[in-house]
Amino acid sequence: MKPIVCSFALAYLLWLSCTPAPMHARAAGGHLASLPKRAMPGEFGGVCDIRVRGEKLRTRARIRYHEDGVAVALVDELGVALALVTADSSGTEVAKTFPPMGHASAGPAGIYMRALLLAIEREYRTAGVFVGDLLPEHTVLVYAGGRTPDSLHVRKQAGHVYAGIISASRYVVLSPSRDTLMVFSADTPFY
Amino acid sequence: MSAVRIPFILLCLVLIPLRSSAANLDSLLAFYADRLTSHPYFAASFTQSRHLAMFDTPLVSTGTIYFAAPDRIRFHYKTPFESVILLSQGTMKRYRIENGEYVEQPSLEIVAKAITREITRYLSGEFATEDFPYDATIDPQNNRHMVLIPSRSAAKAVFERIEITFPADPVYIKEIKLVEPNGDFILVEHEKPSFDELPDSLFSALP
Numbered sequence: 001m002k003p004i005v006c007s008f009a010l011a012y013l014l015w016l017s018c019t020p021a022p023m024h025a026r027a028a029g030g031h032l033a034s035l036p037k038r039a040m041p042g043e044f045g046g047v048c049d050i051r052v053r054g055e056k057l058r059t060r061a062r063i064r065y066h067e068d069g070v071a072v073a074l075v076d077e078l079g080v081a082l083a084l085v086t087a088d089s090s091g092t093e094v095a096k097t098f099p100p101m102g103h104a105s106a107g108p109a110g111i112y113m114r115a116l117l118l119a120i121e122r123e124y125r126t127a128g129v130f131v132g133d134l135l136p137e138h139t140v141l142v143y144a145g146g147r148t149p150d151s152l153h154v155r156k157q158a159g160h161v162y163a164g165i166i167s168a169s170r171y172v173v174l175s176p177s178r179d180t181l182m183v184f185s186a187d188t189p190f191y
Numbered sequence: 192m193s194a195v196r197i198p199f200i201l202l203c204l205v206l207i208p209l210r211s212s213a214a215n216l217d218s219l220l221a222f223y224a225d226r227l228t229s230h231p232y233f234a235a236s237f238t239q240s241r242h243l244a245m246f247d248t249p250l251v252s253t254g255t256i257y258f259a260a261p262d263r264i265r266f267h268y269k270t271p272f273e274s275v276i277l278l279s280q281g282t283m284k285r286y287r288i289e290n291g292e293y294v295e296q297p298s299l300e301i302v303a304k305a306i307t308r309e310i311t312r313y314l315s316g317e318f319a320t321e322d323f324p325y326d327a328t329i330d331p332q333n334n335r336h337m338v339l340i341p342s343r344s345a346a347k348a349v350f351e352r353i354e355i356t357f358p359a360d361p362v363y364i365k366e367i368k369l370v371e372p373n374g375d376f377i378l379v380e381h382e383k384p385s386f387d388e389l390p391d392s393l394f395s396a397l398p
Contacts, residue, residue: 071245079241
């Protein structure tokens with residue numbers, strides 16, 4: 001009986017050692033984040049700090065992610081919309097923006113939104129590796145496969161808000177000032 | 192002669208009820224303005240819901256409003272994060288409160304001012320004045336419900352209409368609904384009103 005048990009334990013250990021490690025992303029700070037099988041549809045959001053003309057502005061963000069597309073808004077406590085963006089699942093079209101981003105713009109924002117979403121989706125589906133580097137003030141830098149944010153066309157764009165998914169329950173928004181990416185999770189207080 | 196008289200009489204028949212209705216509306220507006228300004232101070236807890244078509248659920252803020260006629264207002268928000276908005280004699284200041292400290296926030300003056308200015312107008316009963324830039328109507332079935340339609344293009348660009356609901360004794364406004372041209376709206380509900388005198392310091396700039 002004993003040799004059988006030992007053999008079984010040895011085989012199990014061997015199997016474990018040969019099995020690929022669970023897919024995960026390692027943040028620069030050393031955090032581990034489980035990768036999702038697929039993103040979780042729903043509404044997420046919470047309080048966040050963004051920078052407007054170099055000054056910190058506390059506001060709140062809301063993201064609605066569903067199969068048909070994504071909607072993102074920055075809305076202050078008074079109810080003033082700092083930015084509203086919607087895009088369909090292909091990333092096409094963006095609704096509108098408000099000050100301080102300037103006038104509403106459909107074309108370029110839609111294209112870059114699409115580029116961002118496609119990039120995130122592609123990496124998410126294939127390599128499945130996203131690195132969330134959580135910085136103070138809810139800032140997060142997101143990049144995939146060791147690439148810089150620039151390669152995701154995240155940091156080159158001006159004047160709009162973008163959204164993406166970094167895990168099943170974590171969503172990311174790029175602020176209008178382009179220097180802040182905010183991350184929200186399902187357990188972020190929701191207002 | 193009779194050919195002239197008949198249209199004149201018909202015209203009078205049409206105009207008299209209109210005039211009477213307008214006079215009735217004017218007197219109702221004056222009545223509401225009079226009741227609202229019967230208390231120079233007003234404080235209440237509020238719930239402010241921002242409804243955007245792009246989301247399933249509204250964005251909700253809560254806090255306390257303090258108002259001193261004619262134009263001083265203080266919003267003290269508890270959620271989504273503690274903050275203060277001060278509007279006094281046309282100037283606006285915004286602060287977030289971090290660890291008990293008041294930190295001034297960069298402000299989107301134009302839009303925020305427009306909203307706070309509108310709320311101030313109604314609280315001080317300005318809708319009864321001649322230069323009020325809205326056409327007011329009161330629901331004949333429900334005298335406590337007033338609808339304001341912007342009559343000037345600047346206001347039209349921001350609001351499609353504003354709905355005001357009064358309590359049984361209209362000494363304060365129970366609800367204000369600011370509806371945008373695309374159907375999105377902000378609903379402000381006041382509860383637990385108080386009319387005690389408020390200190391000036393409440394409306395002055397914070398350190």
